[in-house]
């Protein structure tokens with residue numbers, strides 16, 4: 001009990017003093033997950049729009065595959081990315097293993113299906129009357145699609161936030177491909193996992209508290225977007 | 234020169250059920266046409282077909298400017314508009330809703346500001362300019378829908394039950410909007426279940442009876 005209280009107070013002191021190591025770990029976490037999110041949005045939004053508006057065979061199956069990929073186990077993704085990037089793997093020559101880039105790749109694979117799938121469902125659940133109204137007002141097919149996407153914006157933002165929450169909290173994939181190298185590939189979750197193991201509770205607790213705060217902020221944002229998307233309609 | 238619409242032998246089925254059978258008419262005089270008929274008789278279907286939102290199974294929709302027949306393309310579609318009974322409100326401000334048709338046509342900033350402000354005043358919604366449109370009352374929504382259609386200065390305006398489930402005050406406001414625009418020479422085709430309203434507005438009364446479009450003698 002004493003131990004917990006002591007660790008907690010030291011954790012708070014780390015946070016309050018903006019400990020350099022703590023800060024760099026947090027920033028790397030945000031940079032890795034943020035980059036993965038940006039790449040996922042850049043690929044996921046057009047992909048979702050194509051699946052929502054495009055006409056092609058076996059569309060239903062593709063949507064189902066995407067939905068299934070939303071629940072990929074991080075350790076499996078980590079393992080696969082590891083195999084591809086390891087020295088003997090097909091992309092070994094890029095020498096990306098145990099770098100932040102490898103972590104971004106792994107998290108992109110986790111975030112992309114979430115962004116694409118939730119964006120897709122936000123777009124297809126827009127009331128069809130929106131499309132008709134846009135058409136009666138003289139919109140071209142492209143303008144109609146953009147209007148529908150605009151109507152889905154809060155649902156899309158929710159999807160993006162959900163993906164961000166997932167990758168920020170994820171540990172399995174980045175630990176395998178990043179290796180938790182101090183000052184280079186250490187992020188919040190991997191540090192918590194390994195420092196706890198070593199008995200360094202202060203740093204782990206400090207990071208845990210900050211991770212909780214970030215999760216909370218993400219959830220608040222999620223709720224705001226959900227409300228805006230539904231209550232006003 | 235008036236835009237004129239000729240429909241010939243329109244047939245349309247929904248899920249195998251014939252809704253419209255051999256409907257023909259020439260909307261050539263301008264003014265207000267009022268279309269009545271029981272629920273499910275195909276009024277909305279006919280309006281959607283006339284406004285080029287849907288295609289008939291067979292038959293012809295032909296728009297004329299003078300003697301020239303206009304091709305069915307985006308430019309023709311932009312000369313007419315249909316205000317849907319549920320309007321189809323965009324989740325954004327009243328101003329952005331009303332200016333939509335101008336924006337998709339690539340209008341400039343000052344034109345958008347001026348014409349939208351004009352329509353806000355015309356529909357009595359100037360005070361609601363910045364309000365989020367989905368939060369308007371149903372009467373205000375309907376007025377906004379009409380303003381949103383009128384802002385693009387259509388040559389033919391289709392209004393599908395503009396006053397269904399709307400109180401007397403708003404009905405009167407909407408009828409005033411319709412009559413004012415009629416003075417400016419826009420051809421309007423309106424559906425309603427309100428007989429008295431049909432009498433008040435119509436230059437010509439039409440009806441769908443037994444899947445056919447018939448004109449009702451005055």
Ligand SMILES: Nc1ncnc2c1ncn2[C@@H]1O[C@H](COP(=O)(O)OP(=O)(O)OP(=O)(O)O)[C@@H](O)[C@H]1O
Pocket residue numbers: 247248252270271272273274275276277278279
């Ligand atoms: N998209 C659709 N899919 C299937 N059936 C449809 C569709 N639109 C209309 N119908 C059917 O076509 C028939 C005519 O419908 P329509 O909405 O044109 O009638 P209406 O005269 O406008 O009726 P109301 O007065 O109730 O508005 C109805 O039986 C309706 O169920």
Ligand SMILES: [Mg+2]
Pocket residue numbers: 276277278318393394
């Ligand atoms: Mg109808």
